Amino acid sequence: MKHKSKTLIAALxxxxxxxxxxSVALAHEADCPYCKLKLVQNTKEEDNEVVVKFGNxxxxxxxxxxxxxxxxxxxxxxxxxxxxxxxxxxIVLKRTDGKWTAPEGTLFLNTFKxxxxxAAESRAFTxxxxxxxxxxxxGIEGAKALTLAEFLAEVxxxx
Amino acid sequence: xxxxxxxxxxxALMVAHGTALAQEHQGHxxxxxxxxxxxxxxxxxxAWMSNRTADHLFYKPASYNWEILRVRRFAQDMFATGxxxxxxxxxxxxxxxxxxxxxxxxxxxxxxxxxPSIPIDEQAxxxxxxxxxGSLEKVFDWAHILHFQTIDVLSKPNWTDAQKEAEIEKLxxxxxxxxxxxxxxxxxxxxxxxxxxxxxxxxxYPKVNGLFWGYHWLQTVNYDMLYRTPVETHAAQxxxxxxxxxxxxxxxxxRDFMPMTAETSPRFAKRFPQIANAFDNLHMLHDNVNDILxxxxxxxxxxxxxxxxxxxxxxxxTHQGEExxxxxxxxxxxHRHPMGMPGMGMMKGSDEELMFMSGMGWMNMTECAHCSxxxxxxGPWGATVTANGxxxxxxxxxxxxxxxxxxxxxxxxxxxxxxPNKTIVLISDExxxxxxxxxxxxxxxxxxxxxxxxxxxRVFTSKAAFDAYVKENPEYKDxxxxxxxxxxxxxxxxxxxxxxxxxxxxxxxxxxxxxxEQGGAQ
Numbered sequence: 230m231k232h233k234s235k236t237l238i239a240a241l242x243x244x245x246x247x248x249x250x251x252s253v254a255l256a257h258e259a260d261c262p263y264c265k266l267k268l269v270q271n272t273k274e275e276d277n278e279v280v281v282k283f284g285n286x287x288x289x290x291x292x293x294x295x296x297x298x299x300x301x302x303x304x305x306x307x308x309x310x311x312x313x314x315x316x317x318x319x320i321v322l323k324r325t326d327g328k329w330t331a332p333e334g335t336l337f338l339n340t341f342k343x344x345x346x347x348a349a350e351s352r353a354f355t356x357x358x359x360x361x362x363x364x365x366x367x368g369i370e371g372a373k374a375l376t377l378a379e380f381l382a383e384v385x386x387x388x
Numbered sequence: 389x390x391x392x393x394x395x396x397x398x399x400a401l402m403v404a405h406g407t408a409l410a411q412e413h414q415g416h417x418x419x420x421x422x423x424x425x426x427x428x429x430x431x432x433x434x435a436w437m438s439n440r441t442a443d444h445l446f447y448k449p450a451s452y453n454w455e456i457l458r459v460r461r462f463a464q465d466m467f468a469t470g471x472x473x474x475x476x477x478x479x480x481x482x483x484x485x486x487x488x489x490x491x492x493x494x495x496x497x498x499x500x501x502x503x504p505s506i507p508i509d510e511q512a513x514x515x516x517x518x519x520x521x522g523s524l525e526k527v528f529d530w531a532h533i534l535h536f537q538t539i540d541v542l543s544k545p546n547w548t549d550a551q552k553e554a555e556i557e558k559l560x561x562x563x564x565x566x567x568x569x570x571x572x573x574x575x576x577x578x579x580x581x582x583x584x585x586x587x588x589x590x591x592x593y594p595k596v597n598g599l600f601w602g603y604h605w606l607q608t609v610n611y612d613m614l615y616r617t618p619v620e621t622h623a624a625q626x627x628x629x630x631x632x633x634x635x636x637x638x639x640x641x642x643r644d645f646m647p648m649t650a651e652t653s654p655r656f657a658k659r660f661p662q663i664a665n666a667f668d669n670l671h672m673l674h675d676n677v678n679d680i681l682x683x684x685x686x687x688x689x690x691x692x693x694x695x696x697x698x699x700x701x702x703x704x705x706t707h708q709g710e711e712x713x714x715x716x717x718x719x720x721x722x723h724r725h726p727m728g729m730p731g732m733g734m735m736k737g738s739d740e741e742l743m744f745m746s747g748m749g750w751m752n753m754t755e756c757a758h759c760s761x762x763x764x765x766x767g768p769w770g771a772t773v774t775a776n777g778x779x780x781x782x783x784x785x786x787x788x789x790x791x792x793x794x795x796x797x798x799x800x801x802x803x804x805x806x807x808p809n810k811t812i813v814l815i816s817d818e819x820x821x822x823x824x825x826x827x828x829x830x831x832x833x834x835x836x837x838x839x840x841x842x843x844x845x846r847v848f849t850s851k852a853a854f855d856a857y858v859k860e861n862p863e864y865k866d867x868x869x870x871x872x873x874x875x876x877x878x879x880x881x882x883x884x885x886x887x888x889x890x891x892x893x894x895x896x897x898x899x900x901x902x903x904x905e906q907g908g909a910q
Contacts (some may be wrong), residue, residue: 259888260749262796284819285876286793302796302816 258363261291262346265298276312276319277348283307292351294339297384300324312352314359323379329381330341336360337380340372404812426690427697434705436567438694445530448536448562452555456536458504458619461799462610462626465633466539468503469531469603472496473674474513476596480681482515488593496599500638507536524677527699530568531670534559535607538663542614549616549809553659560662569704570669572616572662573712576722577645577812580701582670583737585686585694589678594641600678601646602638604671605777608649608664611656611770612779617802621813628798628815629774629828637777642748644694644895645672649747650732650753655772655802656780657731661712662746664731668703676701723818728763729753737894748778750847750889757786759838759883770842784845786833786880793820793879805829806846814872822876830854831875834867838885 259268268289269277279290283305290296293311300307306326310319322331334356341350350369354360356373364372375383404834420561436443447453466734479485479492511518511525518525533717541547541555563569578767581587590597595792606629613625649664650657657664678699680691694879712730715723724734726743735743744749755762756770763770764783773780775795782788785803792799801814805826812829814822826849844864848854851869859865870878 259794282819286796286815286818287822287879288794288796 241383259289261287261295262302263295264291264347266344266347269348271312271316274316276316278311279312280319281307281308291339291344292341292347292378293353294347294384295344296343297329297381299388304378310377314354314363320353320355329377332378336374337377338364338369338372339375339380339383340369389785396523396895402437420481426686426694427701429693429697429705430700433696433700434567434703436526437699440522440636442522443526445533445534445566445568445595446525448559450537450555452540452547453537454538455545458543458545459623459626461503461630461635462622464503464505464631465500465606466536467505467507468500469606471499471504471508472599472603473528474508474510474517475489475499476520476600476678478514479676479680481514483521483644484585485593488596491809493595493599496596498637499768500599500636514836517687521677521695522617524673524695524699525569526568527673527703530566531570531666531749534563534663535667539614541618542611542894543622544798545619552866554889556660556663562659563660563666564704567703567705569709570673570702571667572666572667573702573707573710573723574661574725574730575672575720576670576718576724576734577648577668577672578734578736578738579718579720579722580669581645581675581681583676585679586676586685587679589675589682591684593678595639597678598641598643601643602633602640602673604674605637605647605652606633608647608667609652609779611649611775612653612774612802613800615653615656615815617661617811618825620898621815624815624823625800625813628800632777644737644893646675647746648732648735650729652779654729654753658729661725661729661731670735673698673702683735688890726753728752737891742891744894745778745893746895747776748780749893754779756781756783756787756838756841758782758791759841759885760887761841761885764842771801775799783838784841785831785847785875786835786841786845787838787883788814789876789878789896790880792816803847805849806816807849810849812847812849819875822872824872826850829872831870831872832857832864832867833866833875833878834869835878835880838883891907 260266261298268291270315271278279304281288281290281295281296283303284303288303290299293309296309307324309322309324309334311322313320320335322329332355336354337352337358338354338360339351341347347366350362354363360374456466458870464763475496476488476493479488484492506886510529530615537558537559541559544552560572562570609629613629614622617625650665653664662881676693680694680698686694699843707721707723710721710723712723713725715721717724717734722734724740725732725747726734726738727740732743737744741752742750743753751757757773759782761783763781769785771785773782773788773794775789775796782791785801788801788803792801798818799816803814810826812824814824814828816822828850828851830848830851832848832854833848834843836844843861846859854869858867
C-alpha cells in the first residue's frame with residue numbers, strides 16, 4: 230500500500246512536471262505586428278517564423294505577406310529570412326534602397342483569404358518543384374506560383 | 389396578442405432602466421457583468437458638494453512651479469489636453485453631442501496639433517458645464533494641479549532625486565488635505581466601469597474617446613520619463629514620446645481600456661502608488677462622467693445625481709480609514725492590487741498575479757517582461773523599456789535591449805547603473821541605433837542563465853566603475869567591457885525562460901474581425 234502511494238505520488242509529480250514544461254514556452258510567442266495574430270513557431274519539420282532584420286532591430290512576422298504589407302513602418306534596408314520548403318534553410322529576401330530582391334528562381338505562394346492561414350499560405354520556395362510539392366501536400370487549391378514582382382504587386386493590390 | 393406581449397416586455401424594460409435607482413449600496417457586491425440599474429446615492433454627500441461658490445484652489449507656492457516649461461512642447465501638449473477636455477464637456481453640457489465626432493473633434497484636433505503656449509482656463513471654455521457640474525470641476529481642477537506640480541518637481545534642475553521624492557511626498561499631503569482630493573487607494577476598475585451607463589461614450593463617440601484616452605496616456609507616460617532621470621534627457625525623451633502621442637496615441641480607437649499609470653510609468657507608480665492610484669481614479673471619473681453625460685436614456689436630473697455619485701465614489705473622504713491591499717473583491721471598497729504593483733487597482737479579469745494590458749496581453753508585474761524571471765526585490769531594478777506606447781520593466785540591460793530590438797519604432801531604455809543616483813537613458817532611432825546621456829558608458833554582458841541576468845548583464849557609467857564591479861565579482865574577470873555600439877549589435881535570442889500567459893482578452897468576447905481579413909489589419 231505504501232509502495233502504491235509512492236508510485237502514485239511519483240506519477241503525479243511527473244504529470245505536474247510535464248505540465249510545467251509544456252506551459253513554459255520555449256520561444257517568444259508574440260503577436261504579428263501586422264495581422265495581430267499569434268506567430269507560428271518553427272517545428273522540426275517546417276520553418277514558420279519570418280524574421281526581418283534592419284539595423285539592430287529584429288522583428289518577427291507571421292508570413293511574408295505581413296512583412297511586405299507592413300514595410301512602410303520598417304526603416305532602412307531590410308533582410309527578410311523567409312521560411313522555405315526546407316526547415317533551417319530560409320530564403321533571404323532583401324529590400325535595398327527600397328528595391329526588393331530575391332534569389333533567382335524564388336517563387337511565392339500567396340493564396341490565403343483570411344490571416345488565420347497566412348503562415349501556411351504565404352511562403353517562398355526555391356523551385357517550382359518544391360512549390361508544387363508543398364501545395365499538393367497541404368491540399369491548397371488554386372495556388373499560383375508568383376514571381377517576386379507578381380507577389381509584391383499582389384500585396385500592394387490587396388493591402 | 390403578440391403585440392401586447394412585446395409592448396409589455398418593452399414597458400417592463402423601460403421601467404427597469406428608468407426608475408430602478410435603488411439597488412446598489414456602497415460596498416454592495418454587484419454582478420461583475422454590466423449592471424442594469426443606476427447606482428444609488430449615499431445617505432449623505434459631503435457638504436462641500438452643494439456649495440456653489442468657486443472655492444478655487446491654486447498651486448502650492450514653490451520654486452519649482454512651471455518647470456514643466458523646460459520642455460516646451462511637452463508643456464504645450466499638456467496645456468492642450470485641458471482644452472480638449474473642456475471643449476468636449478461643454479459640448480456634452482450644451483446639447484452639441486451630435487457634433488462631437490465631426491466638427492468639435494476637428495476643432496479639438498486643430499488645437500492639439502497647434503497647442504497653446506500657456507495653460508488655458510478650462511472654466512472659461514466650459515461655462516455651462518461649470519455651472520451644471522461645479523463640484524466636479526473642483527475635483528478635476530485640484531487633481532490636475534497635482535498632475536502639473538508633480539511634473540514641475542521632477543523637472544527641477546539641480547535638485548537631487550531624494551529632494552524631489554521628498555517634495556512629491558509633501559505635495560501629496562498638500563493635495564490630500566483638501567476635501568476635493570481623490571483617494572490614493574487602488575480601486576477596482578472593473579467595478580468602476582461596470583455601471584449601466586458604462587462604455588456609452590466610447591461606443592458612441594470613439595474618436596473623441598480616443599482623444600481622452602490619448603490625453604491620459606500623455607498624462608501618465610511622462611512620469612517615468614521624468615522620474616529619477618537627468619533633466620538633460622527630458623527633451624530628448626519627449627521628442628520620442630511626443631511624436632508617438634501626436635501621431636499615434638491620440639488617434640487610437642481600438643484600446644480595450646484607458647491607459648493606466650502603472651502601465652505607462654511603472655517605476656513612478658511603484659514609488660508613489662497613492663499618486664498613481666489617484667490619477668487612475670481621476671481618469672476613471674472622467675470616463676464615468678463621459679458615459680453619464682452621453683447616455684441619452686438619462687434625464688437631466690439623473691445625470692446630475694449620477695455625476696455626484698461618481699465623484700463621491702472616488703473621493704478620499706469616502707474611503708477614509710481603509711487600507712491598500714484589502715477590501716471585499718469587486719466592490720466599491722476593493723482596494724486590492726496586483727502583486728508587486730501597489731499603484732494600480734484590479735482590472736477586468738485580473739487576479740493578484742495576472743493582469744491584462746491592452747496591446748501587450750496578460751502580464752505578471754512581478755516578472756521581467758522579456759525573460760519572465762521574477763524582478764529583484766532590492767538593489768538595482770534593472771531597466772524599463774518604452775516602445776510602441778507601452779513601458780515595461782525588465783531585469784537587465786540585455787532584456788531591455790532585446791525587447792526594444794524586437795519592437796518596431798523608436799525606443800527608450802532607462803537603466804540602473806552602479807550609482808543609484810545616475811540613471812542611464814538610452815534612446816534609439818527606428819533602426820535600433822542608440823544614443824545615451826553617458827557617452828563613456830561601458831556594458832557587461834556574459835551570457836548565462838536568465839535567473840542571474842541582473843548580475844551578468846549590466847551597464848556602468850565609466851570603465852572604472854566596470855572594473856570595480858568585475859573586481860568584486862571575479863566570475864566576470866574575463867569579461868570584455870563593451871562600448872555602446874558593440875553592445876547594441878548583440879542579441880541574446882529568445883530566453884528559454886520566457887512564459888506567455890495564454891488567456892483570452894477579457895475585454896473582447898469576439899476576435900477583432902478587421903485584422904483577420906487579408907489586407908485589413910491597418
